[in-house]
Amino acid sequence: MSTDEQNTANPGTASRSYPCQACGATVEFAPGSDALRCPYCGHEQAVTAVPRQVREHSFDELAALPAKPLSSTAEGLRSYVCPGCGAHTESDDLSAHCQFCATALVAEPGATERVTPEAVVPFGLDRNAAREALSGWTSSRWFAPSRLKQVSEAETFRGSYLPHWTYDAQTVSSYRGQRGDYYYVTETYTTTENGESVTKTRQVRRTRWSPASGTVGRGFDDVLVAGTTHVAAEQLDKLTPWPLEEAKPFQPAYLAGFRTVRYDVEPEDALVTAKERMADVIRSDCRADIGGDEQRVTSVDTRYSGLTFKLVLLPVWFLTYLYAGRSWQVMVNARTAEVIGARPYSKGKIAAAAVSALVLVALIVFLVMQK
Template structure:
């Protein structure tokens, strides 16, 4: 996680910030607006893919990487970046103080970014609304979040992968057929016979090939948040990607990746393998399928390192910490599930009373 980036205003010298949903930098002090050159998103032709194989062996061009002072957060593990003369900051994921160490990391530079579309106020409204829809959430937490400190805008690192696949498979196709049988059942104490259909499967050995081209398979490159959180923020509209410019980071923080390229590629292959398995099942056809083996050839593998916008909040309420994340593009919210003991107790008592009332009515009848 880098400290918040600062750009001076040409008019008064105060710090500029990127204006979410716009294509300029804004000065909160004097109101001056400063255009970002070539800031229009949605031009994927300008986003260069990098070849994967050389990168996995450390053979990327020197210009594709940079040396950065980094320290892992001692609490959640987020990679905190320190630039310029900064020596201390706080982790926006868990609010833990972090002091700069002496180590440096050579990291692949970001190639593209989805700029923030939601403002902090809009993200807060989305989070408070999400809390309000949760059953048994403490009312005090919603009120605390509504008037608490500002959310932190963070650009979270992701990998995207492209590849072409050709897969050979073997397995069995199952076709259903039915036979009839007569069974005896008791109706009002008397035996009755009826005919029922029995399902059987006829299995046939099969083999074949399927092919698929994958584009922009997305893998989060950070371990600072549970995968369930980040997966719940999907989908992302990657057509809004713009070529990376540091101007988009003005007033925001950017997290360094802790999931390396090789590990990210492994996770992407797991995702793609599930899709390929679905393709094989459809190719086999029939009513049921048994897949014995799939052998996949991967070719034309490329990748991008991109940054996606996330608003984060870490609140302490009644001695407990709660973390929330908001998709800075769509407003989807995910966070730790708070519970109200009193609401749960009230619901249990109410359920018992309703059950007792139902039993009393039944007994009276």
């Protein structure tokens, strides 16, 4: 067993932890760095660089991959064997903590996953930075209860990597539609002025439609689709944009100390969503190619080439807090500090604002009547 990492074999899912080279405790990835840090003695040790670049994968490679069964319990959970205390921990994640000694455990994805992560965008914000981002978010919420501003101090953040698929493609699209060009005609109408009927003219806009067709090309790079259903896709979309150019070639060490969610959306299924997102852009290209003042796109036939994909892990801080008997969740993009989430409203503050508005209107009316 090496001095910089420990591995376990079956029974259970193969996993590893990272012992501190100074004191022997378990180190965890330090956000904002390229190092693992010991939470006890503070010693840091660099994440070993790998001699490869992040690369895209063809769907031909995917078709050749065999299905890999999970090493799991009857409930569908992995059974980790902790290299620290030897205990078994059940989890459906790629990285977790031992439930007995809190050792940070990282699975070997190649042993259990059909598609292994190609890249990871490491955590850039630590817990304190995430709290600061949350504090700014809560302070800007109008009509929020005063207690909401205390959440960042009282609650605990949980860091998780969430799986996402990215897709690249070259597209050529043939379209049919119509081009609308504006023109103006003079219209005569009758109106009443000072009790008399008056005839006037005005310019009225019309649209002249003509057939249109053509071909447009577009290259797509890193079209992002969530690979998990554990968090609503529309919520994850609000955390964008992600600095995918900062992605590192995947190494298990980046996961140490954080939860890593397995993908449960297959790449073939996510491709359907990716093509829908590409289609929106392509239709915009078609309208631009048609030109004119208005456009109608009636059909688009798209051919794809150079279609590739990869699995990338993106870092998110999660916070769930209780207020008025309900759970509220907040997420922080752990690279950009973007904060999204649900929050309660203070009925008292809303009522006070409404009363203030009524008083202000009454005061304005009073002043106007005094003139």
